[in-house]
Amino acid sequence: MSDDTIRLVTIGRIIRRRWRLLTVLAVVGALVGYGTSLLFPPRYTTSASVLLPGAWEERELLTQAEIATSSVVVDRAAATLGWTGVSGSELRDRVSAKATDGNIIKISGTADTPERAQRLADQVAQQFVAFAARLAGDDTESAASTGPEALRKMVVQTSRRITELADAADPGRTVESVQGRTELEKLRIALQEAVKKLDEADPVTNKSNMVVMGQAARPAGEAPPTRTQLIVAGALLFFLLAVIGQLTAARMSRRLRTEPEIAAALGSALLGTVDVPGERPAHRPEGSGPRARFRRLLGLDVRWDIPTPRASGDEAGRLIRYRRVCARLRDRLPAPRRLLVVVPEGDEIARRAAEQLVAESRGDRSPTSSGSGYPVLRVVEVSVSQPLVPDRGTESGALVVLSAGSWTADELTGIAEACADGKHEVVGIVVAGAVRARTKRSAGHPPDDAAPALAVPGHAAGGAG
Incomplete structure (x- = not known):
C-alpha cells in the first residue's frame, strides 16, 4: 500500500475490518474527554x-x-x-x-x-x-x-x-x-x-x-467546551488517530505485494498463481494464549490492508490453474523428482493451496510422451522468524507457496537461505490468492478429471507427509 492513493474505499475497509478496535478506542477517547471535563469546571x-x-x-x-x-x-x-x-x-x-x-x-x-x-x-x-x-x-x-x-x-x-x-x-x-x-x-x-x-x-x-x-x-x-463536547471530541480524536495509525502502519509496511518482487526475493521463477476459495480473511494466525485471544477479540488477527477477495470462477477453472502449475513444474525438471512444498508458517491461504497442489500431483492421470508424470510433493511449514528446512534426502528441491502481501523481503530471503542450507534448490514459486466462493453446486457426479481432496498429515517443519 506504500504507493497507493488513500481513497474512501480504503477508509471503509479499515472501518469494516477494524470496527472492534476502533470502537474500543472511541470509548477510551470518550472516557478521556469525560475525565478532562472533570478537571475543568463548567x-x-x-x-x-x-x-x-x-x-x-x-x-x-x-x-x-x-x-x-x-x-x-x-x-x-x-x-x-x-x-x-x-x-x-x-x-x-x-x-x-x-x-x-x-x-x-x-x-x-x-x-x-x-x-x-x-x-x-x-x-x-x-x-x-x-x-x-x-x-x-x-x-x-x-x-x-x-x-x-x-x-x-x-x-x-x-x-x-x-x-x-x-x-x-x-x-x-x-x-x-x-x-x-x-x-x-x-x-x-x-x-x-x-x-x-x-x-x-x-x-x-x-x-x-x-x-x-x-x-x-x-x-x-454552559460556555463551550461543554462536557458533552469534550466527550464527543475525545471519542472522535481517538477514532481519527486510530485510522491514521492504521494507514501509517500500512504505508510503512515492507511486505511484498507484487509477483516480480516476490520472485526476486526468493531468487527463483514464478510458476503461476492459484486461487483458494473461502470467506475467511487471509493470514489469520492461530493461537490459544491470552495475547492471541485478545487479538481475535479486537479483530487484529485479520489483515485489513489486503483487498477484498474477488469473485471466484467455477471449480473446474480453479483446478485448471493447479494443473498448469504442476505441468510447468514437471517441464522444468529433467526427471520426476520428489520436492518439498515450503509454506511460511501461519499463511493459511498458502497452506490450503499447497494441499491442493499435492492432491493434483497425486491424481495425475495424464502421462507425457516420455512416460513421466507430476513430481511427488510433500508440504512443510517453515517459521519465518527462524526458518529451518529438512536436509536433502528423498526430496531434492523446494517449491515455495505463499500469499502476496504477507511477508517482507527479508523473511522470504531467510526462507531461500534455509532451503539452500538444506541442499534444496528453489525450483519455483507459486502465489496463492483468496477468492469468494460461489454458491455450492447441486449434488451430482464430480467431473471425471477432478482429483480427490486429500488431507496431508505432518505440516510441522520437517514432518513426514
Missing part, C-alpha cells in the same frame, strides 16, 4: 451592552473597548462584587469587550455559575460607564464643563448689546448708519450659528452620556 458566559451616543470613529470605539477591560474598571468591579478569593487580576481573564455595529460596546463576563456571570457582566458595564463619565468630566466642575455654558451667556449678552447699538444708530438717515446696522446684524447671526455648532459638537454632552442597555441575560447553558 463555565457560563453572558454579555451586557453599552450604547455610546453621538458620532464615533472606529478607532475611538476600539479605545473604549480597551477601557472597558482595563485594570481600573475591572478592579472597581471586583471591589464592588466582593467575591472571596477572586481578585481583579483573575477577573481580567474572565472579562472581554468588543465594539459592534451601532456604537455598542458588548462586555462579556464568564463565571462558574449563571448568577455570577450575570452579575459580573452588569457590574463591569456599570463601572465602565462611570469611569467614562469621569474621564469626560460629568461628575466634576472642571473648566471643560463650565466653559461652553459661560460662552453661551457671553453670546447672549453680546447679542443684546448689538441690538442696543443698532437701535441707537440713526436709522436710515445716512449711508453710514445703514451700513453699520447691517454689519451688526451679520455679527449677531454669526454668533448664533457658532453657538449652534458648539452645541452640536459638544463632546461632553453628546459623548459622555453612555447608557447600559438593560441587564445582562442569565445564561441558560
